[in-house]
Every structure is written in C-alpha cells, then in structure tokens.
Amino acid sequence: MIHHKILNPKSIVVIGGSENLENPGGRVLYNLLEHQYKGKLYVVNPKGGEIQGQKTFLRAEELPQVDLAIIAIPAAQVPEVMQILTEDKNTKGFIIFSAGFAEKDQKGAELEQEIKELVEKAGATLLGPNNIGLINRKYAGVFTQPVPKFDPDGVEFLSASGATAVFVMETALAMGLTFSNVYTFGNSAQTCIEDMLEYLDEHYIAGESAKVKLLYIESFKDPARFLKHASSLIRKGCKLAAIKAGRTEAGSRAASSHTGAMASPDVFTEALFEKAGIIRCFGRTELVTVAGILLQKESKGKNLAIITHAGGPGVMLTDVLSKKGLQVPQIKRKDSQNLLSELYDGASANNPIDLLATGTADQLGKVIDYCENNLSEIDAMAVIFGSPGLKKVAEVYQLLSDKIHRCSKPIYAILPSVLNAKEEISAFLSMGNIAFFDEVLFGEALAKVYHQKRVCRTEKHSFEIDTTPIKELISHCQNGYLSPEKAMDVLRWAGIAVVQTYLIKEEKNLLKMTDTLPFPVAQKVIGPTHKSDLGGVKLNVSNKKDFLNNFRELMAIPGAQGVLVQPMIKGHEIFIGAKREGNFPPIVLFGSGGIYVEVLKDLRSAMNPVSTSEAFELISQLHSYPLLKGIRGQKGIHLTLFAEYISRVSALMDGVPEIKELDINPCMAFEKELLAVDVRIRIEK
C-alpha cells in the first residue's frame, strides 16, 4: 500500500506553496529547501511568479510529471487538483495538510471519501489529510518545527496526531534524541499506522533500518495486522515503545458475564502490546525517556552502579530501581577499597558511589573504568552529575561523553542542573549524547525497558482442536447463550474435562436415576438466565426425598427447561474466560475464581494464540499463585493442566469464530485434575 514514490520522490510539488512562513504551504517549502531536498521542486500558486526562489505554476495542469504532491489548499479544492495529478501527472504520493475533512463534518467526510477513491484508483499512497507530513532521509515534508536532522540510527516515529508528534519531538530533541523517519497520519483516510508498520516490516534490512520505533496511536484499524508486523519487527531485533491514547472505560455497557464485564477495550490494547512485546507508555516524557534508553547500548542485566557527586539523587534513584525490581548491588569490600583509594577522603563506594561534591572528572573516569573492567556484577552505570554553580562541568561532561562511546556497558547520563549547567548540557548533547534530567523518571523508564520481554511470544497454538463437531453443533443454534449441556459438549470437544453432569427434563426419568447419583449433589435449573437470584440452585442435596422435592420446585420456576445435576465437589475455584472485541484477536482471561476475581480482581489476560508456556508464566504472576501452587501444607492445583486448558480455550476461540464470549466459572481445581462446573458460551454468527 505504500508506494515507493512517497518515500523517495524524484520530484515534489507543493500545491499552495507561498512566501508566507506562517502558513503550512510556505513553511513546508522552506523546510524542503532548508533540509536540502535533492530532487526537482515545483510550486503551484495562482499568484504565479517565483516563490522562495522556486519556479511557480499558476495551475496544476501546467505541471510536468511529478512523483509527490504536498497539498496545502482549502479542502474543497483538493479533489480537483488530485484528479489532475493522478490522471495526468503520474503522481503516486500525496501528503495533504488541509483540515476540513472527515474530522469536521459530513461534507468533509464525503470529500475525504472522494480523495481516497482517487488515490486508490491511481494506485497511489496518501498520508493525511489533516496531518503534518513526514520527515525522512530524502526530504523534510512537514510544515512544522522542529525538523530533526536525519540520523539513520535515530528514532523512527509513527504518530496518529501531528501536534503530538511535534511535542514529542520537542521533548526528545531537548534530551538529545535523534530521529530517522517521522510519519504522521492525521485522518488516515487511506494509509494508517498498520500500513506503515507492514511496510517497515517487509522492507526491514538488518543493520540498516532504524531499530528503535515509537508509536503514538489513537485507534487500531486492524489490530491483527498491527500485531503481526509489530511482532515481526521485534523478532528482527527492533525495539518498540508506544502510547495508545483514549483508554475508554467499559462505561454503561451491561456486562453479560464476568469476563465480559472485565474485558474493556483497554484490556485488548494491553494484551496486544504484551503479545507483541511493545513497551507501553502513557505520556510524552515517559515515551522519550524510554526511547533515550533504547537508543543506547543494551544492558545485559539488571545490576546498576550509580555514580554521583551528590548523595540525594543517588538515594532516590536507588529507591526507585529497587522498588521496580532492578538492583543496585553492594560492591564487594575489596573493590570498594580499590575505588576509595582513587577518591577523596569521605567518599563512599558501596554503590551508590559518591565522589563527593569536590569529585573531579579524573576520578569519575577512574570509577567508570573500574566498573567497566573490574566489576563483572555490574551491567550498566548511571552517572548523576550536576553543578551547584561554582565551576563549569564541561570537563566532566567531555569525559562522560568519551566513556559513553568507548565502554561496552551502557552509561546513562543524568544531568540535573538544567540551569547551572545549561551550556555544558548543550555541548554534551551536541557530542551525540542523550541526557536525562530527573533520576526517578529515568529509573522508572529503565525498569519498564528491563521488564519488557523483547522476544515476543509464540504465534502458534499449543493444541489443535477438531472443530468439526463444534461447528456442526453451533450451526443448529441461534445467537445467544448455548444451553449448559451444549456448552459442556463444546468444552469436552476442546479437550477440557467437565464435571459429570446429568440433565433431567422430566420427573419420570428421575427415579431410576437416583440410585446411581453420587450424593451429595447440586441441582441447577436451566432456562432462566439469573438462576441464583431466582433460587434456582440447590446445593448439598443429600437424599432422594430432598432431591425430588427440589426438582419439582425448580421446574416450577418460570422458564425452567430442565434441571442439571452435578456431584458436589469442592476444590480451589479457578476461572477461564475468553472474549472477542471488534476486530481484535480474542483474549483469554484467567485466575483464581470466586472472590479472587470478583472482589480482588486478581486475573491475567493474554491475546491469542496463547501457548501453554505463556499461560504458565502468566499464572505465576497471579497474586493468588502461592495458593495455586500450594502453601502451608495445603495442596496446590494441577498447574500444567490449568495452563493447558487456557491454551485449549485460546485454540477454541481461534478455531470457532462464532464464539463471542466464553466463561468457565468456576472450574474446580485439584492436585490431579480440573473440572469445569459452570460454563457459559455466547454465540454470534
């Protein structure tokens, strides 16, 4: 979908280019020239003449053949120009800055549909409308500032929102981050983030393509495609961090089952990012701080040395790292003494290593070298160095820059003196470095990076399920909930054990049955939806007489179609649910049942396909995991079978798209087996 001419145009026309740098058409022309676009550059402006030194055409008709058009004229005039360009000028790339399309009103939406059709008919690519353009190695096609200098190893940035892209770049550049390509999508009339991700995946060249990618997303057009290409890029060695804005609440949507109630769209985003291996961020500063870490050498482990000339920030960084699961390990006595021998009296070298306020560049260098060469237990260094305003710290920052480039271990520079060392920080950044300004925000981002498993999860199911009988069964059912006995059949076919269950519809079948019943039993009416509220569940029924009386009572409930009978079994209650939402791949949710999920919200979720090993890992993250494993002499449950069932539910959801929602709650779990007791399956064909 991405035509190469939008990325590498041999010629560009700015429709609506002008001398006025306060207008998008004037500014983009300025940016193209300023950043030395090498191809042919034309301008269309009905005023004619020469604009910013470029040849100007009065009308699009007069143009020669042109690869790319950047359009900055009122929305209503766009289709006419585009028709000329697509039909007569062989133009294959379009960037439309103009607003006034679908984001405005119905008329705008019609215009947008019109231009979309023109583009598709021509086999061209359109970014926008209502975006700020793109920046890559070939050209700076944006009307905004700043325009970061192209760095092939810099951040590749995909943003749904133009203004957000600008603000992210501003924050990032102030920290010294660099950029390779920046794409903005605006209304995404034709090309959306998924398209670009696909392109970047399919055209990825190891060692050449940018490895760190940031995304600002407001909605997913095609989550499955997004997942496919994000995962693929990460498997190829890329690192992705993203903000998904607009985490809407489940709100007024009536929950039709527990799983339904809990699966808000944000659960899907969360599961999607987790599945792909994307680091999820929530704000601009966090996003660029994460990117600042990703752009540097990768830490081999979670042990940091903190090197500072100021105690307080070192302590705060230690606090946040420890709290977030990283380590600031105590340095061995012998090493600590070696370090101290290089420092002034009163310094400390336990980690944090405190050079004292009087610490010199030379001392800092020695400490860094010692951490690099002698301390195998140290994976990375964080150097916190500011200035109380007495002396310039240029020498220190020069040394720090040298060490960052030479050492094999990553060194993160935290430079808190944004006023006192303003000039020195600028110089440090201009040497190609990245600076962080707040040790705690840095520490939180570092932990986030560390905890994101970058090898994304399997794409395959652990089990194959023969869906033939299930599809056959469903073909005879209407939309809505399957009857309990049918739902149980579906589970059995999926390889999930179900508690022994009898369905009795008529009293005459009752008496011959009672002799074989495994008393005590439970009796549950079927038919009415909220059976518990209607007194439709009888537990611990221990004799024939009660059993018969209960049956009559239950069948008298309006809507009663029969009575399910199950042996009373009491294990650890677990639940497994699954849900579909929009065009997202399904997710499976699971955890301990009963109060754990209802009151304590102790559950985990994973996006399809869920392998047993992924399920197992997530089970171990449950707060109630110690109970599942067995604690204080109490027996645990069959954990591998729990993981297997989760994986089987995942395979079932994939194999039978008609299942909209599935809920096994409770499933009784024991040391040797798991038995589904209550099952609800909702069908939507």
Added chain:
Amino acid sequence: MIHHKILNPKSIVVIGGSENLENPGGRVLYNLLEHQYKGKLYVVNPKGGEIQGQKTFLRAEELPQVDLAIIAIPAAQVPEVMQILTEDKNTKGFIIFSAGFAEKDQKGAELEQEIKELVEKAGATLLGPNNIGLINRKYAGVFTQPVPKFDPDGVEFLSASGATAVFVMETALAMGLTFSNVYTFGNSAQTCIEDMLEYLDEHYIAGESAKVKLLYIESFKDPARFLKHASSLIRKGCKLAAIKAGRTEAGSRAASSHTGAMASPDVFTEALFEKAGIIRCFGRTELVTVAGILLQKESKGKNLAIITHAGGPGVMLTDVLSKKGLQVPQIKRKDSQNLLSELYDGASANNPIDLLATGTADQLGKVIDYCENNLSEIDAMAVIFGSPGLKKVAEVYQLLSDKIHRCSKPIYAILPSVLNAKEEISAFLSMGNIAFFDEVLFGEALAKVYHQKRVCRTEKHSFEIDTTPIKELISHCQNGYLSPEKAMDVLRWAGIAVVQTYLIKEEKNLLKMTDTLPFPVAQKVIGPTHKSDLGGVKLNVSNKKDFLNNFRELMAIPGAQGVLVQPMIKGHEIFIGAKREGNFPPIVLFGSGGIYVEVLKDLRSAMNPVSTSEAFELISQLHSYPLLKGIRGQKGIHLTLFAEYISRVSALMDGVPEIKELDINPCMAFEKELLAVDVRIRIEK
C-alpha cells in the same frame, strides 16, 4: 532552638570569604552582595586587604560583635574560630559550609561534636556543617546558584541535602515556581528539620507566613516532633509535600511475627506522612509539579475542563485523570453548543474542548470565561497550548496569564512546546505564572494533591485504657513474648474480647474438665515457639478420648509447659497488629487474616493515635472490604467493632510503652462479635 539572629542577622561575617567565585567563601559573599543584604558585612581572610569591596579582617579576634558567621574554611580550623565568635563576639548564628566532619571519619565526628558543644554552650544556632546555607527575605546565605528572588508567597523549602536543594530549585525555577525561604541542614549537627519545623509552626502568622512547604528528608531524628509540627502547620492551612529518600528494605532482619515482617521503616514513614497529611513524593520533578499546583488557587472539586488546540495531549490528560480518580465530565449539550458557536467549524466542546490547530487567543478567552462563569460543574481548567512552529503564541500566553490571575477557578497552563515556544514560555513565566510541560506528569501530580486529605487526623485516642493491671503484669515478666494466657489477659484489660480459653498444665486437672468442654475444640501446646511446625496444634478434637491422647502427645513435645484449649470457631479471619520502631510513634496494622495478609498483602496501617473513625475509613480501603461488609448473601462482620479494636490496640500501645510488638492473628470475626484467638505480645523494658 532557632535563634532569631540566624534568620534576621544585623551583621554577618564570612569566615574564609575571598575574591574567588569558584570557592564557597567567595561565592557566598558575592551572593550576599548581589542580593543586597542590608546589614553590616565583614570578611575574615588572613590575606587581608579589601575583598569584593568589603572590609577584611586578618583574624576573627579583630572582628567587632557580629550576629551571624558563615564559615568556609577547612574543618580542622573551625572550632578555634567558633570559640572566639561564641565567647567574644556574641555570635548566635552559624552556617558552616565546610565538609570533613561526621560524614568523613571518626576524627571529623569528634570535630563536629566539639562545634556542637560550642554552639549549645553559647545558646546559638548552627545550620550544617556540610550544607549550602539558607536563603530568606533578609539574606542569601548560600554559596550555590541559582538564588531565587524572594517571594513571600513562594515555596518554603527544607532540605537535608544541599545538592538536592540546588537541583530541586533549578527544576522549579524552570517551571516558574518562586521561593520564600530555603533552609539546608547538611549533617544536622545541631539543628535538624524537626527544629525548623517547630520554629515555623510556633512562629506561623496566618496571612503572612508561606503556606506551601516542601521537604527533602533523608532521616527522621525525632519523628514524633516532626509529626506534631507538620500536623499543626497543616491544620493552620499550610500544604506540605515531601520526599523521604532511603526507603530501606526490611532486608535480613528476621521477622518475629507477621506484623514484624511487614513493618519496615518505610511503613512508618508512610504512616507518618498519612497521619500528618503530607503529600508524599518520590522524585524532584514530581515534587515541584505538586508544588506548582499547590501554589495556585485551590480547586473546589475534582472536575476538570481540558481546553486545548491539540487533540492528543488532551486525550492523554483525560486518560490519566480518569485513571487516577479525577473527572473530565462531559459538558451538557446546551453549553457545548454555546461553546461551539464561538469556535471554528470542526472544533469539539464535549470536554476536552478542542479549539483546533487554528484556534485563537480570543477563542481561548471565550472558552475560559464560559467555564469560569457558566459551568458550575467545572472546578478547574487545564489549558494545553503549544506551537507547531508557524506562529508566535505570545498573544495566547498573554491572555492565558490574564485569565489565570482573574478567574476564581484555578487554570493550569500546560505548555508542551519547550523548543518552538521557548521565548513565549519565558515571557509567560516572567509574568508570574507557572508552566507545566508534560500533561501526564501534571495529571498524576494533580491527582496526588486532590487525594491527599489536607485536614490531618485526630491527635486523640478514642478510648482510655486503664493500664494499671497491665503494667503490674508486665513488671513481673521478662523481656520477650508474654505467655499466651497473659497476652490474653492484656487484651481483655484493653477491652478486646478473647475466645474462651482453658490452660491445662497437668493431666489430673483434665478429667473433671472434659464434661464442660464445648466440643469440638482445639488444643495447642504452649512453650515451644513454632508450635505448628512441631505438630503442636490439634484441631477439631471432638471427644474425650482423643482429647486425652492429644494432651499426652502435646506435653511430650520438648519445652511443653501446658496445653491451651479453645472451642473451634470459624468466622472471617481478621488480624490486628502493632509495632514500634526506633523513636517513631507506634503503628497499628490490620486487615483480613489468613491468605489475605500472608499471600495478598492486603493490609492497611495507621500511626498512633488511631481513632475509630480513622480505622473505619482505612478498613473501607482494604481490597477485602466487600467481604468484610458482606457480599452475595454472605454475612459481613461487625465493622464498627473491628474499628474499635484497632483503636483500642492503638491506645494500648500508647499507654504501655513496654509493648514492642503485638499480633492478634487470627481474630475470628462475626456479624455480632469479634474474638481474638491467637495473641502474641512482645515486651521490651
């Protein structure tokens, strides 16, 4: 302890003042002059002559009487000079920049003790050593930069660390925050944060003293005094936010009971801040963001209007506010239409109110006025306004500044364009405004401010306990755990019901008893510490024969001193514990018992004195609260009695300082009563 001369000196001498602005002695002199200290200023420097235009004395002996000495000479020379100043020159204030004292080595510690004694003997006040000094209305007695201009309504800042104080001020000034007084304590040889807090409390003048106070703390010297004065200031209308760095882990300390294991020192800090009503922060950016909110008008509620020209940041702010319990309420249809009539086509006014990229200062003004005057449901406004770099936004920021000063509702300015609008942001700050740069960091801080109850909790116990019999009992006991029957007596005297318990030490007492026993019962050996592990607990004993066999078996366990017999009762398990640590007031910890506390860590804690209403409020924050209250037809427990028992434990801890640790776990809770089952009390006299 704070002599008025250190705050308002009529004369100051800089011992070690010089021409060299790269040295503390030279720089502090420069700062004093630059910030126009009005009193007499002297310098002592053995080189003599005139230094920075000031009269210089060769030796301290030559000085006239002088109120305050700022000392910047090597540590070893300090005591001699101080002796002269305290004995002959009537000097009552000392600020010692010099390092090389207790933070360095044993010899330094002795020097520090020496100067402390000199100061105390003279009835003088010392800040430091090893600090950066202080800044107030009268003088800028610091050797660092920047020196904020004095603003009586600005932040009052108390910092244990000098470098941290500098970095906090740099971050704060870049956002436009102002400062009144800044105090740094360094080694706190004599004066510590508690002393200054006491002074500020006792000298607080409503309408004059600064209301927003920030603290950076590394350790508490006297937590009770800290609590007293922090609470008192907050009751007087102050707002306090603080970082307590150095949250050490419980680490290797062997936990002698569950409560012991969970009560790390950080739990005490947390409880102390909560008790006082201090907003707890963890990093510099967070601290100054919170301060930036506290310095502005107070929001009357939690409903924000978000006004922006850029969609993305508005969505991210909405996300974070909603997630953190604030609201961005939908604006009523009629109001929304009124607003839209002032905006360009395509704008939206549901909240966030999006003016579009083309939005003008005039439109912004109209929207702000409408929110101020017509929308009673809106308590505060957040305006997010950056620049894509086409036009200057000076006019917008000028208008924003006017509105911030004129409106009764707080308006928070989030200005993301740190590069594109750099000049305009500077101009905005110079008009006396505060700017935030990241909407999500702002939103998190706003939520933190909102959720901190600023009226701090009671200082009184809800119950009085007659401690006479308890103290009498303890006077006969050794340090360590009380025997179970004595521990139960203590609880009874404290007004806490205990399950009926029999102690049997000899078999001969057994037989006459069995007839009255409330079978089934539990039998528990007493004497050995880990009775469960030794098989020392027999549950559900239902007949005399088993009872007798068990008794013999239990008494055969090495160390057995007797057997406790209790009826088997099964309610909801809750626990109440209490603990003392160092010189902190005791804390009470509580929650559901069993797995809730052991596995799910679902507990709350509060610092003494804990009233019933405070306990009740905290109980309602437990994750297991729905279970305690009763859920799905299951009966709840007697919640007011739970709160009462918590409060009684609190009063017991205050009344009997010999109780180091107390643990009621489990306490069986029912709808009508609560019965302590297992009690451990550790005594330390």
